[in-house]
Amino acid sequence: MEKIAAAVRERAKRALATGEVDRVFAWKRGEFWYDVTPAVFETADETDELLWDSFCVANLSKYLTGAVRQGFKVGVFVKGCDALAFNQLLQDNRISRENVRLFGLPCPGMVDPEKLKKAKRYRGVRAVARAGDVLALQGKHGEQQVEAPAYLYDKCLVCRHPNPVVYDELLAEPQPVRTPDSDRFALVNELEAMSAEEKFLFWQEQFDKCIRCNACRNICPACSCEKCIFDNGESGVAAKANADSCEEQFFHLIRAYHVAGRCVDCGECSRVCPAGIPLHLLNRKIIKDIQAIYGDYEAGLDPNVPAPLATYRLDDADPFDGHQKGGKK
Amino acid sequence: MKKIAKDRLPELLQKMAEAGKVYAPVNKGGKTNFSVWQPGDAADLTTLRSAVPAKSVLFPQSETYLRFAQQGKKLSIETVGGEADEYVLFGVRACDAKSFALLDKVFLSEPVDQFYASRRELGTVVAVACREPEDACFCRAFDIAADAPAGADVCVWDTGDDLFWLVQTEKGERLTARLAGLLEDAGAADDAALPALQAQIRAQLDELPLAALVAEKKHQALKQLFDDEQWLACSESCLGCGTCTYVCPTCHCYDIQDYDTGTGTERSRCWDSCMFSDFTQMAHGNPRKTQKERFRQRFMHKLVYYPNNYNEIACVGCGRCLEACPVNMNIVKVMKKIGGEAR
Amino acid sequence: MSCSCSTHKRDPLVPQVAVIDAMRVDTPDVTTFRVKKPAGGQAFSFMPGQCAMLSVPPVGEAIFSITSSPTEKEYMEFSIKRCGAVTDHLHALEAGTEIGIRGPYGNAFPVETALKGQDLLFIAGGIGLAPLRSVINYVLANRDQYGKVDIVYGARSASDLVHRQDLFETWPAAPATQVHLTIDRAEENWAGHVGFVPQFVKELGFSLDKTVLVCGPPIMIKFVLQGLEEIGFRRDQVYTTLELKMKCGVGKCGRCNIGDKYVCKDGPVFRCDELEALPDEY
Numbered sequence: 001m002e003k004i005a006a007a008v009r010e011r012a013k014r015a016l017a018t019g020e021v022d023r024v025f026a027w028k029r030g031e032f033w034y035d036v037t038p039a040v041f042e043t044a045d046e047t048d049e050l051l052w053d054s055f056c057v058a059n060l061s062k063y064l065t066g067a068v069r070q071g072f073k074v075g076v077f078v079k080g081c082d083a084l085a086f087n088q089l090l091q092d093n094r095i096s097r098e099n100v101r102l103f104g105l106p107c108p109g110m111v112d113p114e115k116l117k118k119a120k121r122y123r124g125v126r127a128v129a130r131a132g133d134v135l136a137l138q139g140k141h142g143e144q145q146v147e148a149p150a151y152l153y154d155k156c157l158v159c160r161h162p163n164p165v166v167y168d169e170l171l172a173e174p175q176p177v178r179t180p181d182s183d184r185f186a187l188v189n190e191l192e193a194m195s196a197e198e199k200f201l202f203w204q205e206q207f208d209k210c211i212r213c214n215a216c217r218n219i220c221p222a223c224s225c226e227k228c229i230f231d232n233g234e235s236g237v238a239a240k241a242n243a244d245s246c247e248e249q250f251f252h253l254i255r256a257y258h259v260a261g262r263c264v265d266c267g268e269c270s271r272v273c274p275a276g277i278p279l280h281l282l283n284r285k286i287i288k289d290i291q292a293i294y295g296d297y298e299a300g301l302d303p304n305v306p307a308p309l310a311t312y313r314l315d316d317a318d319p320f321d322g323h324q325k326g327g328k329k
Numbered sequence: 330m331k332k333i334a335k336d337r338l339p340e341l342l343q344k345m346a347e348a349g350k351v352y353a354p355v356n357k358g359g360k361t362n363f364s365v366w367q368p369g370d371a372a373d374l375t376t377l378r379s380a381v382p383a384k385s386v387l388f389p390q391s392e393t394y395l396r397f398a399q400q401g402k403k404l405s406i407e408t409v410g411g412e413a414d415e416y417v418l419f420g421v422r423a424c425d426a427k428s429f430a431l432l433d434k435v436f437l438s439e440p441v442d443q444f445y446a447s448r449r450e451l452g453t454v455v456a457v458a459c460r461e462p463e464d465a466c467f468c469r470a471f472d473i474a475a476d477a478p479a480g481a482d483v484c485v486w487d488t489g490d491d492l493f494w495l496v497q498t499e500k501g502e503r504l505t506a507r508l509a510g511l512l513e514d515a516g517a518a519d520d521a522a523l524p525a526l527q528a529q530i531r532a533q534l535d536e537l538p539l540a541a542l543v544a545e546k547k548h549q550a551l552k553q554l555f556d557d558e559q560w561l562a563c564s565e566s567c568l569g570c571g572t573c574t575y576v577c578p579t580c581h582c583y584d585i586q587d588y589d590t591g592t593g594t595e596r597s598r599c600w601d602s603c604m605f606s607d608f609t610q611m612a613h614g615n616p617r618k619t620q621k622e623r624f625r626q627r628f629m630h631k632l633v634y635y636p637n638n639y640n641e642i643a644c645v646g647c648g649r650c651l652e653a654c655p656v657n658m659n660i661v662k663v664m665k666k667i668g669g670e671a672r
Numbered sequence: 673m674s675c676s677c678s679t680h681k682r683d684p685l686v687p688q689v690a691v692i693d694a695m696r697v698d699t700p701d702v703t704t705f706r707v708k709k710p711a712g713g714q715a716f717s718f719m720p721g722q723c724a725m726l727s728v729p730p731v732g733e734a735i736f737s738i739t740s741s742p743t744e745k746e747y748m749e750f751s752i753k754r755c756g757a758v759t760d761h762l763h764a765l766e767a768g769t770e771i772g773i774r775g776p777y778g779n780a781f782p783v784e785t786a787l788k789g790q791d792l793l794f795i796a797g798g799i800g801l802a803p804l805r806s807v808i809n810y811v812l813a814n815r816d817q818y819g820k821v822d823i824v825y826g827a828r829s830a831s832d833l834v835h836r837q838d839l840f841e842t843w844p845a846a847p848a849t850q851v852h853l854t855i856d857r858a859e860e861n862w863a864g865h866v867g868f869v870p871q872f873v874k875e876l877g878f879s880l881d882k883t884v885l886v887c888g889p890p891i892m893i894k895f896v897l898q899g900l901e902e903i904g905f906r907r908d909q910v911y912t913t914l915e916l917k918m919k920c921g922v923g924k925c926g927r928c929n930i931g932d933k934y935v936c937k938d939g940p941v942f943r944c945d946e947l948e949a950l951p952d953e954y
């Protein structure tokens with residue numbers, strides 16, 4: 001991974017030095033081993049701080065909405081999930097393909113520091129090196145090697161597109177897909193098997209933890225409204241005070257439906273949730289249903305393929321008629 | 330000093346709960362937070378940081394405090410809510426305990442916030458020393474002793490087998506008296522073990538990645554810091570969510586909202602975030618138009634405005650924002666960038 | 673407040689009941705509300721420049737400057753422009769309706785100290801006359817303690833001038849008091865001055881020993897301050913009153929700060945040299 005990191009730095013440096021782009025969106029080294037921040041690089045000199053390692057999990061595509069609007073030529077590094085997000089933003093007319101140079105990065109899956117912490121692999125670590133699926137945890141008292149898959153984010157373990165689906169140039173060899181696509185629906189299947197009451201209790205316990213910080217919404221590449229209805233004081237639904245215990249449920253369910261058919265299943269909503277709510281399961285359930293009702297469609301795969309929920313065809317399935325709850329025929 | 334075997338903690342909590350509510354860190358749905366302890370709940374003394382800080386007990390995220398009733402043109406106003414009975418807040422860490430002192434400066438200054446004041450008065454705070462500080466911790470930059478929490482009524486140390494119990498205040502004395510049947514006197518060996526345990530904690534603090542961080546008030550003039558050109562670069566990655574503010578034990582901004590219940594009106598106050606675009610939105614405009622201004626406000630408040638008004642930085646180094654920010658932008662990075670590169 | 677239990681000491685956020693005694697439509701979008709305690713009298717004592725938080729459930733609360741003078745003991749007045757949810761709701765109420773009120777909030781114009789004995793120049797635009805009217809009437813009620821009074825006031829059109837009775841009858845008739853009116857654009861039946869307030873102030877050419885009190889839309893305040901400086905006024909001779917979004921009114925909710933000052937507590941009245949030390953974020 002270090003070799004690729006050097007190539008990434010080199011490519012960003014060249015793009016800025018030659019004027020190929022005005023700005024590069026990439027990841028920057030932070031205060032300690034898992035502390036990586038998205039950053040904008042404007043000069044070639046700054047790119048020494050640019051980073052590609054196992055903690056570059058944050059999606060950079062959404063940052064383009066501002067920069068592209070301001071008329072900059074931008075370069076951006078995209079992992080597989082970031083590329084899906086990029087395509088979705090294109091399809092939603094939030095960014096344009098011109099003026100963007102896409103540097104593709106096949107992704108081996110990102111490491112969840114929380115999992116290292118839980119496995120007591122965390123103490124004293126100062127740096128994490130990676131070769132394939134072996135993580136070398138380097139600390140004051142030497143190095144220990146662990147298998148990466150045990151410590152990857154859940155979303156990375158069921159990743160179906162580790163390799164960018166769109167790019168101008170690819171900076172590394174493609175990565176294999178870890179699991180069959182069906183695996184990502186395992187938890188959805190479990191939820192579907194619950195009774196209505198069990199489902200309600202499950203989600204109630206989860207939504208009760210919500211602190212309405214909006215992290216899920218603000219990280220989401222499908223949540224790109226200029227002004228969210230929940231930020232509009234005059235909408236009557238902006239309530240930050242949970243006068244009713246169902247306020248959080250409204251928020252998350254409305255959001256899930258608003259991104260229905262546009263969610264690229266990048267899993268960022270669940271990753272960033274400080275309350276640990278598995279929000280992606282709502283979206284995955286909808287993705288599963290869309291696939292069941294309208295056939296194979298994957299948001300973000302190709303911006304030129306019409307989205308089923310945004311297209312009307314006479315032979316469309318009528319889920320209220322031909323399907324029962326859960327999309328079963 | 331007193332002590333109790335660690336496996337008898339449920340009995341201890343049960344005994345406390347007989348006299349009133351006990352708030353304790355309990356894992357629910359995968360996250361540990363302070364909630365009212367119920368028999369059968371396992372108090373989580375392993376997780377260092379509750380997802381939501383302990384300030385939520387003194388200053389709830391959302392609390393209804395007024396009820397209006399309208400009949401024709403007549404209006405009546407009734408105060409509701411608040412805490413009426415004594416309670417115990419068990420298991421806060423040194424950083425959270427310190428945050429109470431910082432919140433006090435705001436809420437207990439004139440005119441006193443009565444809802445906060447009564448919760449502060451009625452609560453007995455039991456703090457737990459941090460046995461294993463984590464990489465994002467930097468409380469020591471604020472002279473907070475994770476090995477000997479200050480500002481609590483009782484201090485507890487987890488030795489692995491036992492909980493050492495050291496009374497700090499009269500309130501703590503009263504709580505201890507109520508638990509007399511359970512707490513036993515510590516012996517000479519225990520008295521000797523405590524300093525050793527504390528030294529061991531301090532040794533761990535020395536090893537933390539942010540151990541050398543110096544948090545001192547910036548010397549530059551307010552306007553110079555406000556105009557620092559680094560604000561743009563620092564804020565560019567900010568998503569504008571409120572995670573950092575809601576997980577911060579010292580953030581205290583709130584909103585006030587009316588809710589039409591159908592039969593009357595309830596007025597609540599709830600946490601708010603200066604990171605949100607509508608925070609300062611007025612009918613005729615917004616003085617903070619972009620995320621840069623909102624981001625700057627949050628950190629200027631912590632590092633400059635609050636210190637100007639209350640002589641202390643409004644941060645306790647708990648590390649929650651370092652862990653929770655979706656893009657890992659945080660106060661440490663800001664402290665180092667603004668006002669010149671710091672140590 | 674109905675609660676008398678010992679756990680509920682009166683919190684600063686808890687309003688008391690007041691009644692809208694009368695409403696006077698001043699302009700198409702400004703109405704002046706006369707508010708008093710149900711038993712009569714001011715809801716609380718205050719000084720000119722201070723504000724009150726008015727509650728109209730279920731819409732909410734908003735802060736308004738008190739436009740009557742504290743010397744008017746029977747009631748308090750608020751001149752309120754329709755510009756949002758709370759103000760829309762207030763305008764739709766009828767006289768006799770009870771509302772919530774809490775305050776007073778903020779500092780006040782230094783009527784008992786720095787302004788004493790001074791020649792005073794009031795400069796207001798639009799609804800910005802509201803807080804200054806409290807000072808003007810206070811000064812006129814204690815006429816012998818202050819010097820000459822000049823009032824420069826402008827609005828978009830003649831029909832947007834608020835407090836017409838004061839402007840055209842009461843104030844011009846007061847001793848050593850002059851009123852200078854202007855409207856933005858010429859219109860029929862207006863024989864007075866036409867033009868913007870900042871320019872009008874320059875044209876009027878006041879002597880530089882006056883103490884100035886300014887209030888109006890932010891853009892007007894900005895240009896008036898610039899103009900005064902050009903003429904030769906020092907910043908420490910000029911006071912203004914600011915408005916930002918507020919919720920608590922007591923310097924805690926963290927919404928109305930400019931730098932380390934809270935408009936609700938340390939303001940709303942600022943001497944302009946004090947403002948210079950603060951960030952330009954208002």
